Amino acid sequence: MALRYLSSRMTLGSRILSYRSSLASLHSHATSFGFQQVREEEKSKLVGNVFTNVASSYDIMNDVMSAGLHRLWKERLVGKLSPFAGMKHLDVAGGTGDVAFRIFDAFNSVKRRALRKVDEASHEETQIYVCDINPNMLNVGKQRAAERGLSDNRSLVWVEGDAEALSFDDNSMDGYTIAFGIRNVTHIEKAIAEAYRVLKRGGRFLCLELSHVDIPVFKELYDLYSFQVIPNLGELIAGDRDSYQYLVESVRRFPPQERFAKMIGDAGFEKVEYENLVGGVVAIHSAIKL
Amino acid sequence: MYRTAAKRLLGAGLTTSRLLRSPKLTSSTTIPSSHTSNLCTSSMGHTESPISNQSGPTSAGEGPRRKPRPEFQEEQARVLSASLRHVARLGWTEEAMMAGSRDVGVSPSIVGSFSRKEAALVEYFMDECLQLLVDRVDSGLDLQNLIPSERISKLVRVRLEMQVPYMSKWPQALSIQAHPVNVPTSFKQRAMLVDEMWHAVGDGASDLDWYVKRTVLGGVYSTTEIYMLTDDSPEYRETWEFLDDRVKDAFDLKKSIQEAKYFAQDIGAGVGKLFQGLMNGVMQSMSTRGGRSSSAF
Numbered sequence: 001m002a003l004r005y006l007s008s009r010m011t012l013g014s015r016i017l018s019y020r021s022s023l024a025s026l027h028s029h030a031t032s033f034g035f036q037q038v039r040e041e042e043k044s045k046l047v048g049n050v051f052t053n054v055a056s057s058y059d060i061m062n063d064v065m066s067a068g069l070h071r072l073w074k075e076r077l078v079g080k081l082s083p084f085a086g087m088k089h090l091d092v093a094g095g096t097g098d099v100a101f102r103i104f105d106a107f108n109s110v111k112r113r114a115l116r117k118v119d120e121a122s123h124e125e126t127q128i129y130v131c132d133i134n135p136n137m138l139n140v141g142k143q144r145a146a147e148r149g150l151s152d153n154r155s156l157v158w159v160e161g162d163a164e165a166l167s168f169d170d171n172s173m174d175g176y177t178i179a180f181g182i183r184n185v186t187h188i189e190k191a192i193a194e195a196y197r198v199l200k201r202g203g204r205f206l207c208l209e210l211s212h213v214d215i216p217v218f219k220e221l222y223d224l225y226s227f228q229v230i231p232n233l234g235e236l237i238a239g240d241r242d243s244y245q246y247l248v249e250s251v252r253r254f255p256p257q258e259r260f261a262k263m264i265g266d267a268g269f270e271k272v273e274y275e276n277l278v279g280g281v282v283a284i285h286s287a288i289k290l
Numbered sequence: 291m292y293r294t295a296a297k298r299l300l301g302a303g304l305t306t307s308r309l310l311r312s313p314k315l316t317s318s319t320t321i322p323s324s325h326t327s328n329l330c331t332s333s334m335g336h337t338e339s340p341i342s343n344q345s346g347p348t349s350a351g352e353g354p355r356r357k358p359r360p361e362f363q364e365e366q367a368r369v370l371s372a373s374l375r376h377v378a379r380l381g382w383t384e385e386a387m388m389a390g391s392r393d394v395g396v397s398p399s400i401v402g403s404f405s406r407k408e409a410a411l412v413e414y415f416m417d418e419c420l421q422l423l424v425d426r427v428d429s430g431l432d433l434q435n436l437i438p439s440e441r442i443s444k445l446v447r448v449r450l451e452m453q454v455p456y457m458s459k460w461p462q463a464l465s466i467q468a469h470p471v472n473v474p475t476s477f478k479q480r481a482m483l484v485d486e487m488w489h490a491v492g493d494g495a496s497d498l499d500w501y502v503k504r505t506v507l508g509g510v511y512s513t514t515e516i517y518m519l520t521d522d523s524p525e526y527r528e529t530w531e532f533l534d535d536r537v538k539d540a541f542d543l544k545k546s547i548q549e550a551k552y553f554a555q556d557i558g559a560g561v562g563k564l565f566q567g568l569m570n571g572v573m574q575s576m577s578t579r580g581g582r583s584s585s586a587f
Contacts, residue, residue, distance in 0.1 A: 082402035084388055174399040202369075202396030204403060270362040271403060288403050290365055290396075 031186055034249025043186045044162075048134060050243045051095070051184075055136035057238040058096055064237060065230055073282050074098050074179060076275075077208045080286060081175055083107040083126075090129045090173045090198060092163045092191075093181020095137025097144055099208075100130045100156060103177075107155075125154065129168070131161045164190040168198045175199075179208040183254040192267045199289040205269055211276070211283035212256040218279050226251070257283050366404070368394050370414040374456075381459045382408045382466055409472040412463045416479045419452045420486060427490045438491055439541045443534050445487045446511055450518060450529070461519055484508045506543065510536045 030037045033046050054061065062070045078099060083089075083106050091100045107126055132138050138158050145151050145158075161167050163178070163185050176195045185191045195205050213219045226248045234244025255263065257274050260283075265272045269287035276283050373390025380386040384407050388398035404410040426448060427433075433441045453460055467476035484504045513536060518529045 080402060081399070082384060082407070084384075084398050084401075087399070174397045200397040200399075202391060202398070202400035204399045286403070288362070288400060290362060 032250070032253045034246040034253065036249075040186055044133070046246075047184045047186075050246055051134045052136050053240050053243050054238055055095070055134065055140050058137070058140065059098075061234065061238055061244070064233055069278065070098075070180075073208060073277055073284075074102055076277065077177060077179060077206055077284055078102040078106055080206055080284065081106075081177070081204065084174075086126060087174045088127045088129075088172060089175040089177070090131060090166075090168065092131045092166075092176065092178045092195075093133070093184065094130045094177070094179060095132035095134060095141050097130055097141035097156075099177055099179045100128050100141070101144070101148070101150075103128055104150070104153075104156060127157060128155055129157045129159055129173075131159045131163070131166065133160070133162050135160055164194060166194045166198055170197050171200045173198045173200060174203050175206070176203065177206045177208070180210065182207055182209055183250050188255075188260075189263060189267070192264055192269075196267045196269060196289055201290060203289050205264070205285075205287045205289065207260075207264075207285040209254065209260075209283060209285070210251040211254065211260075211280055213280040215279050222281060257285075261285055365394075365396065366400075367414070369396060369400060370411055371418075373411055374415060377411070377456055377459055382412055382463050384408065387411055406471060408466050409469070409475070412466050413472075413475055413479065415456075415463070416476070416483075419449060420479070420483055422452060423449050423483075424486060427486075431490075433490065433492075439537050441491045442487065442507065442510075442540075443530075443537050445490055446514060446533055446537075447530055449483070449487075449511075450515060450533075451526075453515075453518075454526070457518070464515075480508060480511075484511065487511075506540045510540055 031040050031043050032038075033043050038046065051058075066073075081089075081103065083103060085107075087107065089103055091103070094100050107128075130138070130141060132141070138160060142151065142158055145153075145156060150156055159167070163181065164187055176199055178191070178195075182188060182191055192205075199205065213222050230248050231241045231245045234247075235241040238244070254260070257276065257280070261272045261274050264285060264287050268289070270290045272285065272287040274283050274285045369387065369391045371390075372393040373387045375393070376386040376389040380389065384401055387401045387404070387407065391398045391400050401407060423445070427445075431444070431448065433444065436444065456463070466472060481504065484507045487507060488503055510533070514529060514533045517532050518526060521529045523529075
């Protein structure tokens, strides 16, 4: 009887154990999708769904959610690059082309100035690659390019690809930017490692991302805005509350500025710095590969 | 004063940093303000500048054996040093820095990471020149047989001659240094330069005279520098004559200040006596008039 009691205890224990182990197996290959825990294989599919849903209203929603500020943030990001003739730039997760167009404009104005100066090494052509995992986002980008009359321009190249497994050669890019994309990646370290791989020596890594606010009162206001206002806006404008709920939750799950900077440094980058905009709502991390 | 401060800094191994560093790298001191960091690298760098010249062409092709990852500051210094070769043609500009970075085998994107880009190049050059000057003085620039005014002349001349290769673009460098954003650093660099020069002359005073001396020498140096911009005499002969005259004036200035002080005292005494005389006269006339009127009652 004692044995049966013991065995029943054990089965109970083992049930708990098995529950724990299954939970453990869930955790060992689990990642976050907003505040939910999901399996890694599912995350990219779920993210894919989110962006397929939001693609057409992505730009409008950006304007509404950030009250147009996202344009200033992207200007600031591009301002930190110094484009030059013959530059090869990669913009990852840049589906609708916001950052790419800005770099293109910046480069063109620089080129016109630099044409007056003699520069032997500028025989190579500037290339701006826009890489996105989601074809819908890329299509929106291509459409916008057509609207600007740039559809035949050889400088802009639209590539479908995964930030964790880029199809570009080692040491081939002078610049790498990722704007509001890295928090959607399943393995952030892999994306950073890929960035390190494709950059040339002296190449710059720039990441613009929603980040953590520490300022006391502002933090509460920001949380209120994020969780109460944005999903409702998503419902109203894009007809998709869940995607925007995911968006807001994924921001909270993303590592804070210092930890992300450490991750970048661990991948081998040098001179890792970050700049907080709007009190930490957005942060631009920059680094150099040497 | 600056020299001792710099020695203290280097000795203590200051480690403040806004920059995060990968833990894998050997740590070295990282100092936020650009000029002191350049001073560190340049003071360590004068031993490694011959090395960097040799490793310059080889750094482009690394081959299967990866050499240890260079310190970021060294790499920056190397890019800046290579950029100086292009300044005569391209000016103190980003293009020169990009050309320099290509020489070293690094992507020109690195230029985007320099804060105040062209100013970084100019400040690097100023630091290099200061270091060269210190080296020349230490390695026996003959100053013993000269009187102080001649020593000053020689030091300023040695320093200004370092700028001769860049003379065509020096006005641009001066305008970059005069930018409000860059003024703090350029002012500090010039102050250090002047301090070094007085130190080499052998002056160790630390009273009020210290400020006067440095200001005066700063003025002499700047005016000579600007005169040199428009001088096309062979080997800048006229500039050196101008310099000698200014130094003489500066040394005479001390005497002139004394003379002016005595002169002012004399005048003051004279005026004072005049005023006193006047006051006495007035008082007297008032008292007699008052006496006469009081006697009327």
